[in-house]
Amino acid sequence: MKLNRHITIIQLVAGILIISSLFYSSLIAAELSAREIMEKSENVEDGETMISSMKMILIDRKKNQRVRVLKSFRKDYGEDKKSISFFLSPADVRNTASMAFDWDDPDKEDDNWLYLPALRKVKRISAGNKKDSFMGSDFSYADMNRREISEYDYKILKKSAMVAGHDCWVIGSMAKKEFKKKTIKETGYLKSIGWIRKDNFVAVKSKIWVKKGKKIKYFKASDIVKIQGIWTAKKIEMKTTKRKRLEHATILLFDNIVYNKGVDDQMFTTQRMERGL
Amino acid sequence: MRKKRHFIRSFIIMAAVFFLMGSYQNRLYAESTDHSVDSETVDDEFNEEDFGESEGEDGFGDDGHNGFDEPDIEIKLDISKLKETGSQEDSSLSFGGFVKEEVGYSYSYNDSNSSPYDKPVFSKIRTTLNLYLDYKFLTDWKTKLVGNGYYDYAYEQRGRDKFTDEVLESMESEAEVRDFFVEGPIADWLRIKAGRQVIAWGESDTAQITDMANPRDMREIGMVDLEDARIPVLATKLAVLFGSLEVDLVAIHEFRANKTGARGSEFDFLADLPAVLATLGGTLNEEETTGYNDSEFLIRFYKTFNGGDISLVWADTYDDFFFLDSSPGSASLTPRHKRIQSIGATGNKVLGSWLFKTEVGQKSGKALALKSELMGQKLGSGIYKTSFDSDDEVWVEKNILEGMIGADYSGFSDLTITAEVTGEQIQDYEDTLEDNEISGGYSLRIAHSALNDTMKSTLFWIRYSDDNGDVVRADVQYDAVEALTLTIGVIDYLASKTDATVYPIKDNDRLILSAKYSF
Numbered sequence: 001m002k003l004n005r006h007i008t009i010i011q012l013v014a015g016i017l018i019i020s021s022l023f024y025s026s027l028i029a030a031e032l033s034a035r036e037i038m039e040k041s042e043n044v045e046d047g048e049t050m051i052s053s054m055k056m057i058l059i060d061r062k063k064n065q066r067v068r069v070l071k072s073f074r075k076d077y078g079e080d081k082k083s084i085s086f087f088l089s090p091a092d093v094r095n096t097a098s099m100a101f102d103w104d105d106p107d108k109e110d111d112n113w114l115y116l117p118a119l120r121k122v123k124r125i126s127a128g129n130k131k132d133s134f135m136g137s138d139f140s141y142a143d144m145n146r147r148e149i150s151e152y153d154y155k156i157l158k159k160s161a162m163v164a165g166h167d168c169w170v171i172g173s174m175a176k177k178e179f180k181k182k183t184i185k186e187t188g189y190l191k192s193i194g195w196i197r198k199d200n201f202v203a204v205k206s207k208i209w210v211k212k213g214k215k216i217k218y219f220k221a222s223d224i225v226k227i228q229g230i231w232t233a234k235k236i237e238m239k240t241t242k243r244k245r246l247e248h249a250t251i252l253l254f255d256n257i258v259y260n261k262g263v264d265d266q267m268f269t270t271q272r273m274e275r276g277l
Numbered sequence: 278m279r280k281k282r283h284f285i286r287s288f289i290i291m292a293a294v295f296f297l298m299g300s301y302q303n304r305l306y307a308e309s310t311d312h313s314v315d316s317e318t319v320d321d322e323f324n325e326e327d328f329g330e331s332e333g334e335d336g337f338g339d340d341g342h343n344g345f346d347e348p349d350i351e352i353k354l355d356i357s358k359l360k361e362t363g364s365q366e367d368s369s370l371s372f373g374g375f376v377k378e379e380v381g382y383s384y385s386y387n388d389s390n391s392s393p394y395d396k397p398v399f400s401k402i403r404t405t406l407n408l409y410l411d412y413k414f415l416t417d418w419k420t421k422l423v424g425n426g427y428y429d430y431a432y433e434q435r436g437r438d439k440f441t442d443e444v445l446e447s448m449e450s451e452a453e454v455r456d457f458f459v460e461g462p463i464a465d466w467l468r469i470k471a472g473r474q475v476i477a478w479g480e481s482d483t484a485q486i487t488d489m490a491n492p493r494d495m496r497e498i499g500m501v502d503l504e505d506a507r508i509p510v511l512a513t514k515l516a517v518l519f520g521s522l523e524v525d526l527v528a529i530h531e532f533r534a535n536k537t538g539a540r541g542s543e544f545d546f547l548a549d550l551p552a553v554l555a556t557l558g559g560t561l562n563e564e565e566t567t568g569y570n571d572s573e574f575l576i577r578f579y580k581t582f583n584g585g586d587i588s589l590v591w592a593d594t595y596d597d598f599f600f601l602d603s604s605p606g607s608a609s610l611t612p613r614h615k616r617i618q619s620i621g622a623t624g625n626k627v628l629g630s631w632l633f634k635t636e637v638g639q640k641s642g643k644a645l646a647l648k649s650e651l652m653g654q655k656l657g658s659g660i661y662k663t664s665f666d667s668d669d670e671v672w673v674e675k676n677i678l679e680g681m682i683g684a685d686y687s688g689f690s691d692l693t694i695t696a697e698v699t700g701e702q703i704q705d706y707e708d709t710l711e712d713n714e715i716s717g718g719y720s721l722r723i724a725h726s727a728l729n730d731t732m733k734s735t736l737f738w739i740r741y742s743d744d745n746g747d748v749v750r751a752d753v754q755y756d757a758v759e760a761l762t763l764t765i766g767v768i769d770y771l772a773s774k775t776d777a778t779v780y781p782i783k784d785n786d787r788l789i790l791s792a793k794y795s796f
Binding site for chain 1: 326336346347348350352353354356359373374375419460465468475477478502503504507516518521523579581583584585586625628629630631660685686687688689690695726729730731756758759760762794795796
């Protein structure tokens with residue numbers, strides 16, 4: 001498992017929401033422009049704090065499965081976010097911890113630390129290559145980061161499509177010409193199509209074109225429930241395919257999600273990473 | 278010439294392991310990834326389009342806007358695996374560990390070496406069992422116990438009578454308690470951790486400048502796993518938190534020295550010394566590791582800020598490295614440990630994909646050996662000191678300045694490159710000293726991951742300045758199935774100068790195979 005550029009599962013959840021919001025959400029008001037819709041989608045409610053557990057199932061081409069279990073905490077400080085995650089299993093990565101401070105100010109470098117129990121040492125880490133796989137999964141680090149709305153064109157490809165009984169918009173997204181090189185370099189993605197539920201603006205599936213190797217990724221969210229008033233997908237999967245054959249897949253199962261419960265500031269310290277849960 | 282040949286041979290071996298494994302990774306990828314696709318071609322598909330143009334009506338190709346067209350790939354989750362992991366976070370008691378089987382093949386032993394290192398041989402066939410127990414109690418208190426033991430069959434297989442008692446005692450088997458501590462909060466701002474523990478400070482991966490709390494396992498230089506490199510010590514640590522500032526106060530209650538190659542082992546850096554001393558009527562005594570009863574103390578101020586961390590460290594400890602002290606009333610030498618004081622600072626700074634790091638420090642009161650001929654003259658004079666506290670020493674007390682600058686770069690896909698330069702200067706240098714006034718080294722680590730992080734390749738190279746030799750290691754780890762990690766690697770020691778630091782171990786090159794199962 002690659003752990004040198006770690007992003008917490010809280011950011012993953014937020015990232016999925018961002019995927020949905022960037023590409024597809026908040027389009028219920030037809031009179032809004034695409035830009036207005038995207039700006040609105042930036043403010044998707046995700047609570048002031050969040051505690052959650054996640055099982056990450058990594059599946060290779062032969063359908064062999066590896067399971068990772070994590071517990072995470074997030075706290076918002078205005079527009080800034082602090083988050084920390086602890087690995088509970090498997091045994092060879094147990095007690096590994098990662099912490100991230102996500103600053104809203106674009107001039108500030110995000111802060112990331114990693115605690116490796118083998119070294120018994122907290123190490124600061126750089127942001128690295130955002131196209132890389134997140135923890136060996138089919139999600140990339142770029143999936144977790146906010147993208148500049150102004151750098152993309154969006155288009156409603158279909159005003160109504162049914163997915164699992166829910167009416168959805170089908171939205172296409174592609175970087176503007178002047179930002180194409182930059183966004184492809186940062187994300188590795190060429191374009192995407194997404195399906196957004198009209199009743200709650202949640203992305204239920206999407207198709208993403210990957211530049212390297214002409215791969216296609218398929219994203220699906222299900223088991224979508226309202227927890228403390230916040231729409232939350234409890235099952236998320238991403239499949240990476242090549243010529244319609246599976247290369248690898250990742251399924252995320254979220255559980256024990258609690259929003260807006262007091263999370264101590266001391267949770268977000270390097271000392272806490274060393275101590276573990 | 279010999280050095281050049283040795284270097285070329287070693288380079289070829291390293292390159293073969295590292296890059297052939299890289300090729301293997303690529304081949305695995307190639308089964309499903311067409312690398313022949315010209316990336317510019319892909320770019321061109323989109324250069325002129327926007328929605329509604331070139332790729333059909335909507336710019337989204339043949340799929341059209343209706344087309345999710347997900348391949349029919351059914352994935353059935355392994356429910357038993359999910360159940361296994363289901364209740365872990367709620368458990369106050371947890372235990373586990375690993376079993377590891379390691380095989381080492383020393384391929385460079387030859388006839389020029391003395392027995393038992395006279396021909397290529399399996400020099401390690403070691404089985405290790407590691408067990409841990411975690412128990413959480415009260416609110417936010419926990420205790421941890423880690424035990425580790427191994428048995429190395431290679432010594433029996435090669436013939437135990439070929440080895441010294443010291444070698445068998447040090448290398449054939451071991452069973453010890455590693456970590457054993459209790460930890461918890463005394464107040465919101467104050468925590469305590471008491472017991473055998475590891476306290477890992479500093480920025481450098483290769484130098485111990487401010488990382489002074491724990492001795493190191495150096496019995497097989499370059500081959501010790503990271504998790505085993507630091508030796509836990511009995512200590513009490515108080516951590517005081519003031520926002521992003523942490524102050525650590527540490528008292529160490531037991532002295533443990535660096536574990537070094539036993540007398541007569543393949544990593545015995547003093548292998549030639551007993552014969553030299555014998556000509557003077559002296560001996561090389563056992564390393565003195567008892568009698569160091571005074572507690573050691575360390576303080577660290579550690580602060581994080583946006584984009585970087587800094588720390589200041591002060592320490593009053595015993596030197597974990599031994600020095601050679603002349604023995605009262607004889608021409609013998611005894612490896613002993615001296616009290617030293619250290620002060621240092623560390624810092625790091627992130628800039629994009631770069632992490633720059635530095636560490637500086639001064640160690641006061643280090644015992645440095647006189648040149649060997651001067652030492653020989655003193656020992657051979659027949660005028661021996663009357664006690665260990667005598668002034669007539671074969672060493673000199675000096676202060677040493679140390680520094681490290683380095684950087685991690687992780688801007689390439691799935692690749693991290695780490696480079697460090699370390700150096701040290703002896704203050705108030707005298708020509709009578711064995712060591713050079715300025716010394717140091719350079720290190721490079723390249724780590725690559727592939728196959729969704731199931732395969733990791735690492736190349737590590739450290740070069741000591743002043744032609745003191747190189748240590749190069751390349752290995753590939755593969756997670757064959759859940760919790761089972763297979764490793765293949767090679768380590769090579771390079772030195773040509775007979776007085777080079779690495780020279781005594783230059784024939785210890787080794788192929789490494791291991792399988793580790795965690796549970």
